[in-house]
Amino acid sequence: QAIVNLPKGTEHFLTDIHGEYEAFAHVLKNGSGSVKRKVDDVFANTMSSRDKQTLATLIYYPREKMERIREEEQNMDDWYKIMLYRLIEVAKRSASKYTRSKVRKALPKDFAYVIEELITEKNDMTDKESYYNAIVSTIIRIGRAEKFIIAMSELIQRLTVDHLHIVGDIYDRGPGPHIIMDELMAYHSVDIQWGNHDVLWMGAAAGQRGCIANVIRICARYGNLDILEEGYGINLLPLATFAMNTYKDDPCECFKLKGNPDYNATEMLMDVKMHKAISVIQFKVESQIIKKNPGFKLEKRNLLHHINYEKGTIELDGKEYKLLDKNFPTIDPKKPYALTKEEEDIMERLERAFENCEKLQRHMHFLLNKGGLYKVYNGNLLYHGCVPLKEDGNLKSVRIFGRAYKGKGLYEVLESYVRKGFYAMDPKEKERGKDIMWYIWLSENSPLFGKDKMATFERYFLAEKETHKEKKNPYYLLLEDEKVVGKILKEFGLESEDAHIINGHVPVKCKDGENPVKCGGKVLVIDGGFSKAYQKETGIAGYTLIYNSYGLILAAHDPFESTEAAIEKERDIHSDSVIRHLRKPGDTRHYLPQKGMYRYVTSGNYFGELVEWIGFAVLTCSPAAWVFVLWTFANLAPRANSIRNRYREEFGKDAVGKKKRMIPFIY
Numbered sequence: 001q002a003i004v005n006l007p008k009g010t011e012h013f014l015t016d017i018h019g020e021y022e023a024f025a026h027v028l029k030n031g032s033g034s035v036k037r038k039v040d041d042v043f044a045n046t047m048s049s050r051d052k053q054t055l056a057t058l059i060y061y062p063r064e065k066m067e068r069i070r071e072e073e074q075n076m077d078d079w080y081k082i083m084l085y086r087l088i089e090v091a092k093r094s095a096s097k098y099t100r101s102k103v104r105k106a107l108p109k110d111f112a113y114v115i116e117e118l119i120t121e122k123n124d125m126t127d128k129e130s131y132y133n134a135i136v137s138t139i140i141r142i143g144r145a146e147k148f149i150i151a152m153s154e155l156i157q158r159l160t161v162d163h164l165h166i167v168g169d170i171y172d173r174g175p176g177p178h179i180i181m182d183e184l185m186a187y188h189s190v191d192i193q194w195g196n197h198d199v200l201w202m203g204a205a206a207g208q209r210g211c212i213a214n215v216i217r218i219c220a221r222y223g224n225l226d227i228l229e230e231g232y233g234i235n236l237l238p239l240a241t242f243a244m245n246t247y248k249d250d251p252c253e254c255f256k257l258k259g260n261p262d263y264n265a266t267e268m269l270m271d272v273k274m275h276k277a278i279s280v281i282q283f284k285v286e287s288q289i290i291k292k293n294p295g296f297k298l299e300k301r302n303l304l305h306h307i308n309y310e311k312g313t314i315e316l317d318g319k320e321y322k323l324l325d326k327n328f329p330t331i332d333p334k335k336p337y338a339l340t341k342e343e344e345d346i347m348e349r350l351e352r353a354f355e356n357c358e359k360l361q362r363h364m365h366f367l368l369n370k371g372g373l374y375k376v377y378n379g380n381l382l383y384h385g386c387v388p389l390k391e392d393g394n395l396k397s398v399r400i401f402g403r404a405y406k407g408k409g410l411y412e413v414l415e416s417y418v419r420k421g422f423y424a425m426d427p428k429e430k431e432r433g434k435d436i437m438w439y440i441w442l443s444e445n446s447p448l449f450g451k452d453k454m455a456t457f458e459r460y461f462l463a464e465k466e467t468h469k470e471k472k473n474p475y476y477l478l479l480e481d482e483k484v485v486g487k488i489l490k491e492f493g494l495e496s497e498d499a500h501i502i503n504g505h506v507p508v509k510c511k512d513g514e515n516p517v518k519c520g521g522k523v524l525v526i527d528g529g530f531s532k533a534y535q536k537e538t539g540i541a542g543y544t545l546i547y548n549s550y551g552l553i554l555a556a557h558d559p560f561e562s563t564e565a566a567i568e569k570e571r572d573i574h575s576d577s578v579i580r581h582l583r584k585p586g587d588t589r590h591y592l593p594q595k596g597m598y599r600y601v602t603s604g605n606y607f608g609e610l611v612e613w614i615g616f617a618v619l620t621c622s623p624a625a626w627v628f629v630l631w632t633f634a635n636l637a638p639r640a641n642s643i644r645n646r647y648r649e650e651f652g653k654d655a656v657g658k659k660k661r662m663i664p665f666i667y
Contacts, residue, residue, distance in 0.1 A: 010034055012165065015167035081140060084148065088119060173224075205364040222261070246330060250273070281339065301454075374492070381499065393478050601659055640661040644656065
């Protein structure tokens with residue numbers, strides 16, 4: 001209870017990263033402005049804005065920033081000394097909301113003892129200044145200043161954000177989702193709410209053909225086949241050979257790439273041909289999935305049999321449209337959904353490649369271990385996409401393998417089938433799990449998609465914009481309705497006035513005046529365009545969210561140029577705004593803790609730490625553990641005494657009253 005009543009650790013929310021590794025890394029380093037706010041809190045008006053921003057940039061990119069400083073600074077020893085003292089103060093503030101045991105676990109191994117000495121308050125020491133000066137001077141004298149600055153900077157980053165939430169869509173569009181996954185696997189505390197792009201990759205890793213084809217098609221479309229070939233070591237040579245032979249004289253005009261990939265003319269030609277080849281294969285294998293699963297009710301997405309291959313037209317909803325591309329050498333008009341022998345061979349090879357890719361499997365199992373379709377955390381409901389609703393705002397009932405589900409129940413059954421796609425012993429259930437991952441990717445009844453169709457074929461082959469339209473679920477029109485939002489929160493067990501829905505999936509068009517804050521602050525849509533492909537549409541480079549002891553803070557980001565530009569220009573975030581305060585605006589005063597164990601002692605967190613070690617000693621029956629209990633008490637007791645004395649000075653003896661220092665009723 002004492003630990004619970006410490007100041008709230010900072011939660012950081014990101015969504016729709018879409019493979020943009022450099023932008024993701026920058027936001028992770030600056031904590032969406034949390035590090036800069038910490039610097040502002042510590043130095044307030046005692047340091048210029050420019051110096052504070054320089055210090056913040058040093059914390060984000062210590063190695064790169066020091067390289068530039070060495071080129072300009074004549075007296076590096078003085079610079080080291082100033083920066084070390086500043087970093088020590090920021091680290092002290094960052095560590096102040098955690099127990100000592102938690103801080104100790106975060107300390108870098110090489111400097112753990114020294115850093116603990118520097119950031120731990122020693123009010124009982126008579127000459128603190130000389131003691132700290134001696135440590136700092138020694139660090140500089142033995143040539144360890146730069147490594148120590150790096151260690152301190154990384155510690156501040158680590159302590160500034162206590163927990164990271166990724167609210168969907170790590171994959172697709174950008175060039176580095178595999179690098180992001182490596183970063184997340186090394187992160188100290190994270191959970192993930194899957195997006196439909198993430199589930200698509202999970203399905204591909206499980207060997208689901210529709211998912212495999214979509215993954216390759218999207219990588220080809222954005223010029224990111226390197227993710228598969230170099231990032232995951234998946235061999236695409238059979239597909240490339242087939243595409244170059246089959247579409248040798250086809251310019252593949254409808255399959256030009258999005259963005260500006262760094263390709264030469266030969267690479268570009270090969271990519272567009274591979275793009276077309278895998279797209280045609282996709283339409284065929286998806287039809288086979290639909291036929292196998294009539295309960296998915298996706299028959300209307302089978303379009304190849306509506307094509308008049310002689311005229312080069314297609315009939316949709318009683319209207320005839322001219323196709324922009326009429327060359328289909330691998331489609332038999334009598335059996336349009338049958339794979340050719342070569343296409344079947346390619347899909348068999350790709351299935352094996354995805355299923356046997358060790359790195360891909362490791363990443364997908366991390367998503368399974370750390371993720372799910374939704375999460376309730378600290379009074380907030382996190383999910384990607386939407387809760388399927390009917391026009392009247394009531395929960396929409398969806399049939400999954402013959403049974404009806406809605407709301408929370410729908411999320412839970414879909415998630416259970418995703419896990420079955422990897423772990424089920426029953427072959428039938430495992431196959432259903434694989435197919436459900438494809439269903440989650442594109443079904444109108446999927447909470448992660450929520451549109452009446454995924455108009456992939458129409459966008460490639462038809463010029464008429466009305467055929468491209470994807471109608472959204474009523475959820476998106478009802479986000480300002482308090483009753484509907486309240487009903488959703490209640491469905492997931494949240495009835496507090498302070499509860500929020502936090503979700504992404506649909507870019508917030510800031511340039512058109514759209515607000516990410518809905519329903520009076522009850523709903524926060526924080527996808528604003530991490531993906532470069534959407535930044536023209538949104539006008540910014542994404543929203544992120546911070547939830548700390550001051551409140552909910554929404555941060556808007558400028559388009560990210562590069563790491564070099566971020567260091568040179570010392571850019572942080574575009575702006576931030578407080579959505580909900582946990583203390584009154586402008587209130588930076590200290591308060592005497594009063595709840596939980598703090599009703600009995602002034603250092604409840606120290607009592608909690610002592611109890612932890614006593615529990616460990618009892619559990620292990622180890623003499624060494626009991627020695628450590630005594631050492632912990634000897635170390636904490638003087639500090640608890642100093643804290644109690646400081647509280648008596650700051651708040652008065654009457655306010656502290658009969659509270660003990662550390663152990664209720666005893667000491």
